[in-house]
Amino acid sequence: xxxxxxxxxxxxxxxxxxxxxxxxxxxxxxxxxxxxxxxxxxxxxxxxxxxxxxxxxxxxxxxxxxxxxxxxxxxxxxxxxxxxxxxxxxxxxxxxxxxxxxxxxxxxxxxxxxxxxxxxxxxxxxxxxxxxxxxxxxxxxxxxxxxxxxxxxxxxxxxxxxxxxxxxxxxxxxxxxxxxxxxxxxxxxxxxxxxxxxxxxxxxxxxxxxxxxxxxxxxxxxxxxxxxxxxxxxxxxxxxxxxxxxxxxxxxxxxxxxxxxxxxxxxxxxxxxxxxxxxxxxxxxxxxxxxxxxxxxxxxxxxxxxxxxxxxxxxxxxxxxxxxxxxxxxxxxxxxxxxxxxxxxxxxxxxxxxxxxxxxxxxxxxxxxxxxxxxxxxxxxxxxxxxxxxxxxxxxxxxxxxxxxxxxxxxxxxxxxxxxxxxxxxxxxxxxxxxxxxxxxxxxxxxxxxxxxxxxxxxxxxxx
Amino acid sequence: xxxxxxxxxxxxxxxxxxxxxxxxxxxxxxxxxxxxxxxxxxxxxxxxxxxxxxxxxxxxxxxxxxxxxxxxxxxxxxxxxxxxxxxxxxxxxxxxxxxxxxxxxxxxxxxxxxxxxxxxxxxxxxxxxxxxxxxxxxxxxxxxxxxxxxxxxxxxxxxxxxxxxxxxxxxxxxxxxxxxxxxxxxxxxxxxxxxxxxxxxxxxxxxxxxxxxxxxxxxxxxxx
Numbered sequence: 001x002x003x004x005x006x007x008x009x010x011x012x013x014x015x016x017x018x019x020x021x022x023x024x025x026x027x028x029x030x031x032x033x034x035x036x037x038x039x040x041x042x043x044x045x046x047x048x049x050x051x052x053x054x055x056x057x058x059x060x061x062x063x064x065x066x067x068x069x070x071x072x073x074x075x076x077x078x079x080x081x082x083x084x085x086x087x088x089x090x091x092x093x094x095x096x097x098x099x100x101x102x103x104x105x106x107x108x109x110x111x112x113x114x115x116x117x118x119x120x121x122x123x124x125x126x127x128x129x130x131x132x133x134x135x136x137x138x139x140x141x142x143x144x145x146x147x148x149x150x151x152x153x154x155x156x157x158x159x160x161x162x163x164x165x166x167x168x169x170x171x172x173x174x175x176x177x178x179x180x181x182x183x184x185x186x187x188x189x190x191x192x193x194x195x196x197x198x199x200x201x202x203x204x205x206x207x208x209x210x211x212x213x214x215x216x217x218x219x220x221x222x223x224x225x226x227x228x229x230x231x232x233x234x235x236x237x238x239x240x241x242x243x244x245x246x247x248x249x250x251x252x253x254x255x256x257x258x259x260x261x262x263x264x265x266x267x268x269x270x271x272x273x274x275x276x277x278x279x280x281x282x283x284x285x286x287x288x289x290x291x292x293x294x295x296x297x298x299x300x301x302x303x304x305x306x307x308x309x310x311x312x313x314x315x316x317x318x319x320x321x322x323x324x325x326x327x328x329x330x331x332x333x334x335x336x337x338x339x340x341x342x343x344x345x346x347x348x349x350x351x352x353x354x355x356x357x358x359x360x361x362x363x364x365x366x367x368x369x370x371x372x373x374x375x376x377x378x379x380x381x382x383x384x385x386x387x388x389x390x391x392x393x394x395x396x397x398x399x400x401x402x403x404x405x406x407x408x409x410x411x412x413x414x415x416x417x418x419x420x421x422x423x424x425x426x427x428x429x430x431x432x433x434x435x436x437x438x439x440x441x442x443x444x445x446x447x448x449x450x451x452x453x454x455x456x457x458x459x460x461x462x463x464x
Numbered sequence: 465x466x467x468x469x470x471x472x473x474x475x476x477x478x479x480x481x482x483x484x485x486x487x488x489x490x491x492x493x494x495x496x497x498x499x500x501x502x503x504x505x506x507x508x509x510x511x512x513x514x515x516x517x518x519x520x521x522x523x524x525x526x527x528x529x530x531x532x533x534x535x536x537x538x539x540x541x542x543x544x545x546x547x548x549x550x551x552x553x554x555x556x557x558x559x560x561x562x563x564x565x566x567x568x569x570x571x572x573x574x575x576x577x578x579x580x581x582x583x584x585x586x587x588x589x590x591x592x593x594x595x596x597x598x599x600x601x602x603x604x605x606x607x608x609x610x611x612x613x614x615x616x617x618x619x620x621x622x623x624x625x626x627x628x629x630x631x632x633x634x635x636x637x638x639x640x641x642x643x644x645x646x647x648x649x650x651x652x653x654x655x656x657x658x659x660x661x662x663x664x665x666x667x668x669x670x671x672x673x674x675x676x677x678x679x680x681x682x683x684x685x686x687x688x
Binding site for chain 2: 295298340396435437
């Protein structure tokens with residue numbers, strides 16, 4: 001059983017950005033619901049094709065509220081507040097660009113490209129240069145990772161190699177300087193990990209990336225309360241409901257691919273177009289038990305918790321935290337971490353009939369739900385975040401055997417690295433168990449939905 | 465708020481040995497906020513002790529009251545106490561003593577070490593801010609307490625041990641007087657430092673013995 005709540009939302013959307021993507025996105029959304037297109041400067045696109053409101057020459061000052069009811073402060077000569085249901089940030093595609101390219105046609109030279117720690121965007125530019133220069137010159141490319149993850153990337157890489165460009169892979173930054181005893185000759189020394197020794201490459205022209213500063217969107221992250229992984233998720237989804245950041249910060253998408261993203265974001269905000277959204281309710285805070293310690297408020301990876309003052313509250317402060325249904329994604333971190341045990345599941349699953357000894361994030365263990373022929377009891381949680389110390393201890397105590405906890409692999413958590421949080425809980429519990437002379441242990445496993453039941457069985461040592 | 469930290473678990477086990485029915489009582493006040501003695505921690509402790517003392521057949525249960533330092537709020541424990549022969553209190557020293565006073569015939573064991581009065585500087589990290597000296601001078605020191613935050617509690621600082629903003633006792637301890645200087649400079653009140661602060665009346669602190677505070681206007685004459 002699931003509980004849903006009908007939430008009233010503001011259908012209006014703010015599109016923030018001064019580039020062509022923002023213009024196209026605002027146009028699409030204006031066909032379905034009210035939209036405000038705003039940016040710090042007036043962009044050079046015809047407003048005639050856009051039917052919504054515009055606001056130029058102001059900067060984002062603050063964002064208050066939650067999904068469906070944001071108040072955005074725009075900073076101009078005075079602060080102007082606008083009410084919107086959703087916010088879409090469209091950063092200018094930014095990143096390093098190649099510098100040092102020969103201005104005209106050159107022939108018979110040694111040209112060295114140093115492409116360390118760069119993104120796909122640099123490679124889209126570099127391959128065409130490498131291919132054309134390699135026809136009449138000797139071209140070396142020192143790189144830590146050849147990036148081909150864009151349209152025709154593989155083909156361009158093959159062509160460059162066929163033209164004679166030599167790619168040297170290394171994990172060390174090359175030493176670049178003049179040749180010993182010959183101050184007019186340049187050379188680079190680099191450890192070639194392919195052959196396992198240092199090589200020296202004399203060169204005439206050095207090409208390397210240079211960072212170009214633009215409006216890269218990063219500066220809005222703190223203001224909007226966004227996490228570190230929000231720059232390139234499809235289709236612009238962030239850790240906060242109601243806030244999207246246009247993906248592809250490097251600008252490698254083709255126009256057609258961009259259209260897909262624009263349509264996908266527009267479809268997401270269209271949920272709010274009617275002014276009502278039906279959202280699932282996962283957890284709620286019992287205000288009478290709430291100690292107002294702010295743990296949930298500080299920790300919520302989706303910023304779904306807000307203060308709520310109400311004279312009816314019976315607690316010490318007549319104030320409590322409240323979970324916003326629309327913003328909550330149900331990871332259960334607040335439930336596991338609340339020191340006052342004031343957070344309750346809205347729908348509590350019936351207690352398992354057999355004592356489990358594997359407690360698993362259902363995202364990590366999705367492949368196991370219907371697993372058969374396994375000789376263990378599994379209990380699923382919405383995320384590693386909700387596998388709290390007490391549920392682990394309860395299971396240890398009841399089962400009197402080692403307990404396995406299963407989280408997503410590093411970087412795969414959908415709720416901002418809750419596998420790391422589970423890791424420190426497990427470490428603390430094992431230290432306490434050890435100091436108390438208890439031989440039982442908690443064992444942390446990484447798993448992904450792609451893995452079969454047999455993988456877990458092998459890991460917990462129960463393979464038949 | 466009052467910050468307390470969990471006693472070493474081995475010590476707690478040693479203290480509760482010999483009792484066969486133990487009630488772990490959390491406190492919903494400061495120690496809930498500092499995550500060491502609230503409802504959740506009371507349950508954690510009961511599970512841990514239950515496993516550690518499994519062979520001794522000790523029965524354990526846990527509960528939490530809103531604040532252990534109020535007699536009225538301890539009332540709810542009364543009906544349960546007949547079934548327990550000891551209380552493990554996860555409150556600060558004040559709460560433990562209130563429980564002991566309210567239940568004269570029940571042994572009370574402290575589960576926390578009351579550490580200091582402080583605040584969370586970020587989630588899970590607490591720092592001392594006040595030493596209850598009984599005579600506040602924060603107006604002179606730009607809102608930064610030299611009594612609690614200077615290792616020597618100097619009233620006229622800094623001393624020669626201030627190095628690059630850190631105290632000589634540890635590179636992790638900020639020099640309170642360095643902070644005071646920086647903040648006074650920002651406030652344009654560096655002249656505060658030219659005023660010599662005379663020796664403090666420590667009789668208002670612990671040196672004057674156990675303290676008592678009477679809020680005037682609350683108790684009718686003759687009723688005290």
